[in-house]
Amino acid sequence: MARTIAEILGFLRTLAPVARLVVPERLRPVAVRGVTLDSREVRPGDLFAGLPGARVHGADRADDAWEAGAVALLSDRPSPLLPSLVVPDPRRVLGPLASWLHDDPSRAVAVHGVTGTNGKTSTVHLLDAALTAAGRRTGLAGSLVVRAGDDERPAGRTTAEAPAVQAMLARCRDAGVDDVALEVSSHGLALHRVAGTRFRTAVFTNLSPDHLDLHGDLESYYAAKASLFTPERADAAVVVVDDEAGRRLAAETTCPVTTVSTTGVPADWRAGTIRADGDGTSFRARGPGVDVEVRLQLLGPQQVPNALAALATAVGAGADPAAAVRGLAATPALPGRLERVDAGQPFLAVVDFAHNVGAHRRVLPFLRSVTAGRLVVVLGATGGRDRSKRAALGRCVAGLADLVVVTDESPHDEDPAALRDAVAAGAREVAGAEVVVHADRRTAVAVAVAEAGPGDTVLLAGRGADGVRIEAGVAEPLDDRELLRTALRPRVAG
């Protein structure tokens, strides 16, 4: 991908006419071989994008980038050390630039971007399975994994930074991939991580309060999601219209739109006769020219809109409906998404990534429906994220469970006690709620398991398959599935 600085300046001027090149005296610009936005990840020959952040301005790390071998800077200010491409908003141009440097991979593969508060990971995996069963070669990028053809890597976060997104799409193209299912978080949209990507389909699952620390209010959160659904970015839209935001988006988008409903709202694709139990989920899917029974291994009716949106997207992309349905049926339980942990105990034990009210409102009524006895939920809140949702989470869960065990999650730089207090205070607002607090997550899980008997359910919520807990800058391995399995052992032995 080697390009001269003059070529890059020419490209940047198509995006930002005021783009200029500032070359320190006695320096001669050399060709750029890659691009990164973190000085700690610079490789020799890279263009270093020094972006303004919440904590530091990347341009202030230009000396580290230079030492690591960067050959140029892209920023809103020049550096005395490096030939500098200066634009007013470097984050905004980074995606298109990275795409251009990789010869625009999203023009060569069909990218299906999935956004929404909940269900993105599930939907990209279902879509990937549907397309694969229909004979397509696929790539997938989401919270759990990043896979380009046979090249599979662990995911860093839901939506990677722009240079990584474009590099992944380029790997897909080079591996002969036809379709990529890409998770698009609202952070990804607001921070322009998928800018420069051409989407074949933009998929919307739902919207409920979350991430308001970044977006400020629900309207801005909606606007961030809706920004994907324009003809400038996407050829077509698939929108679940089960909630108000979906109905609004379907009405507002100027992309050709296919609607999906699981609640009886009129739509192009509809789900009926939904059955969900402890072994799986089934429903009847009706769409244009399609009327088919769908059986999922995945637990919970919240997977029905995800699966139907995946089916509508796959069929819209040319997949054979019957093959796509076989792919949905073959999708195994997803790590940390209502994942059963079975150690032989006489009750249902599950780990789920529910970490907002929208998710708990879907998942807890389902768990109640398969629970003859008591529903016990272990709950916490992650630090450094949306403060406004903590008490609401406690209130919501206490209203739907029989016993709430409040505990630590991943406090990051916050006081763990304050996080617990916020959740517990919300839970205790519910009249008659049974709420206990155990700071240590292992102890909390052990208490929940000790409380459970035949016919009960224990839900360990909030972290899903996340394998790392962070407190005060210190990371320790912590896997909720392991935690629950360990706590269940004595119950089985006993």
Ligand SMILES: CC(=O)N[C@H]1[C@@H](OP(=O)(O)OP(=O)(O)OC[C@H]2O[C@@H](n3ccc(=O)[nH]c3=O)[C@H](O)[C@@H]2O)O[C@H](CO)[C@@H](O)[C@@H]1O[C@H](C)C(=O)N[C@@H](C)C(=O)N[C@H](CCC(=O)O)C(=O)O
């Ligand atoms: C809140 C948020 O999203 N923050 C993002 C933001 O960080 P920031 O503004 O704090 O960055 P900063 O630390 O001030 O640094 C500014 C710039 O200097 C660079 N830098 C910094 C230090 C250094 O030594 N060298 C250097 O080059 C950084 O790479 C950055 O480009 O810009 C950084 C890159 O420019 C991102 O890495 C960072 O994401 C952080 C890691 C993050 O955790 N984000 C999460 C919340 C996130 O994106 N989550 C969504 C999913 C949410 C969900 O659905 O649950 C996701 O898509 O994963």
Ligand SMILES: Nc1ncnc2c1ncn2[C@@H]1O[C@H](COP(=O)(O)OP(=O)(O)OP(=O)(O)O)[C@@H](O)[C@H]1O
């Ligand atoms: N369609 C849905 N509606 C409401 N809740 C859902 C839906 N699908 C999944 N959930 C809930 O959201 C949790 C996260 O699911 P999933 O990982 O598929 O979503 P996500 O949008 O990728 O989340 P994140 O971006 O935070 O990783 C699940 O564990 C479940 O509790």
